[in-house]
Amino acid sequence: MYAESQLLQHQKLLTENVFGNPHSLNPTSIAATRQVDETRETILKFFHADPNEYLVIFTSNASSALKLVGESYPFPGGRYLLTFDNHNSVNGIREFAHARGAEVTYIPIALPEMRVVDSMLDEQLANSNPGANNLFAYPAQSNFSSVQHPLDWIGKAQARGWDVILDAAAFVPTNQLDLSMVKPDFVPISFYKMFGYPTGLGALIARKSALARLHRPWFAGGTITVASVQGGKYYLADGAPAFEDGTLDYLNIPAIVIGLKHIESIGYEVIHQRVLSLTGWLLDNLTAMKHKTGKPLVRVFGPTTTQARGGAVTVNFYNENGNAIDHRYIESEANKVNISLRTGCFCNPGAGEIALGISRVELDVCFTQPGHAQRLSLDDFRLCIDGKSSGAVRISVGMVTNFNDVQGFLQFARGLLK
Numbered sequence: 001m002y003a004e005s006q007l008l009q010h011q012k013l014l015t016e017n018v019f020g021n022p023h024s025l026n027p028t029s030i031a032a033t034r035q036v037d038e039t040r041e042t043i044l045k046f047f048h049a050d051p052n053e054y055l056v057i058f059t060s061n062a063s064s065a066l067k068l069v070g071e072s073y074p075f076p077g078g079r080y081l082l083t084f085d086n087h088n089s090v091n092g093i094r095e096f097a098h099a100r101g102a103e104v105t106y107i108p109i110a111l112p113e114m115r116v117v118d119s120m121l122d123e124q125l126a127n128s129n130p131g132a133n134n135l136f137a138y139p140a141q142s143n144f145s146s147v148q149h150p151l152d153w154i155g156k157a158q159a160r161g162w163d164v165i166l167d168a169a170a171f172v173p174t175n176q177l178d179l180s181m182v183k184p185d186f187v188p189i190s191f192y193k194m195f196g197y198p199t200g201l202g203a204l205i206a207r208k209s210a211l212a213r214l215h216r217p218w219f220a221g222g223t224i225t226v227a228s229v230q231g232g233k234y235y236l237a238d239g240a241p242a243f244e245d246g247t248l249d250y251l252n253i254p255a256i257v258i259g260l261k262h263i264e265s266i267g268y269e270v271i272h273q274r275v276l277s278l279t280g281w282l283l284d285n286l287t288a289m290k291h292k293t294g295k296p297l298v299r300v301f302g303p304t305t306t307q308a309r310g311g312a313v314t315v316n317f318y319n320e321n322g323n324a325i326d327h328r329y330i331e332s333e334a335n336k337v338n339i340s341l342r343t344g345c346f347c348n349p350g351a352g353e354i355a356l357g358i359s360r361v362e363l364d365v366c367f368t369q370p371g372h373a374q375r376l377s378l379d380d381f382r383l384c385i386d387g388k389s390s391g392a393v394r395i396s397v398g399m400v401t402n403f404n405d406v407q408g409f410l411q412f413a414r415g416l417l418k
């Protein structure tokens with residue numbers, strides 16, 4: 001959620017200035033360019049990134065930052081390696097990899113904590129293709145289980161010939177990412193996940209050396225120095241502009257500075273500690289809840305302690321006989337008391353399949369059924385995995401969550417006990 005002060009500061013900036021499309025050299029355009037440049041610098045400073053090493057590409061969200069890498073990465077003959085618990089926008093890069101002849105490999109995660117087994121990762125990392133480009137992607141924090149994977153995988157992978165996408169979208173809202181300590185090649189983020197406002201803005205923080213190896217599949221307004229119709233040629237601009245298609249969201253971009261300063265005014269230490277304290281308390285209370293039969297109310301998918309995890313707690317609820325309660329029912333009950341819960345698989349199907357015990361065989365049977373070649377509705381999919389839960393419930397603790405919010409949720413959960 002955003003702070004009122006963020007809105008007021010942004011409103012003041014827009015009321016007191018006139019900004020124009022930054023692609024010109026007139027006063028309003030120069031004023032906008034100054035704001036955009038300052039925002040890039042502030043973002044780099046915020047993440048302790050050396051401007052000689054990293055640059056900031058503005059995008060509309062984390063997904064479009066990921067797509068920029070996927071569509072431009074020199075995949076032919078190479079490998080794309082990723083963990084099971086990636087967001088769909090990281091999974092989706094595999095389609096670019098497949099189309100350009102790269103080998104795609106998933107590293108499994110193991111219940112109950114939903115972490116990667118180190119030896120499996122080491123085995124895969126040792127297998128980069130030395131004659132081609134190799135890309136490894138993982139979330140710094142899973143948006144399903146909230147597991148925080150080790151950041152030292154980055155250096156380890158790079159030493160073995162991999163470029164690394166560190167999906168930091170779920171990590172940076174409550175954890176400091178220090179790009180002077182770890183040096184991922186590509187870092188996608190979404191700003192509204194960090195400070196609520198504005199929506200529709202993200203960034204790809206990219207290492208210049210890795211970016212230089214990408215090849216954009218097209219050009220657009222703003223991305224070139226020269227393009228010719230009769231000559232059939234175009235020349236891409238240097239650095240970030242080559243990856244920023246069309247007009248930047250120059251009125252909202254300055255609100256990123258306001259949001260980052262808001263986080264800094266509280267401090268990551270405080271945010272992180274507060275989120276972990278509330279998460280620990282939520283976990284302890286939730287896992288202690290038992291029906292009269294002795295059956296537990298919830299099962300947590302992910303770590304049940306505050307060790308190397310973030311502030312989202314993903315669970316399914318069970319009745320007094322130990323049978324899973326449909327997550328859609330839990331959501332509808334929560335709606336009645338004005339609690340907004342996220343349910344389903346959270347765009348993270350790999351983690352969902354592991355958590356809910358949906359096997360490869362079941363999925364193959366489902367996807368090869370007559371009528372399922374091109375289209376599959378969520379209801380059809382539910383029929384396929386007959387009897388199993390098709391999703392879970394996620395309770396997220398963030399920067400603005402307070403004791404009453406968590407207590408309110410626990411009271412709701414207690415109301416489900418029989």
Ligand SMILES: Cc1ncc(COP(=O)(O)O)c(C=O)c1O
Binds near residue numbers: 061168170
């Ligand atoms: C870990 C992770 N990666 C990527 C994304 C995609 O972000 P966006 O929807 O802003 O593109 C999300 C969104 O939930 C996420 O949690």
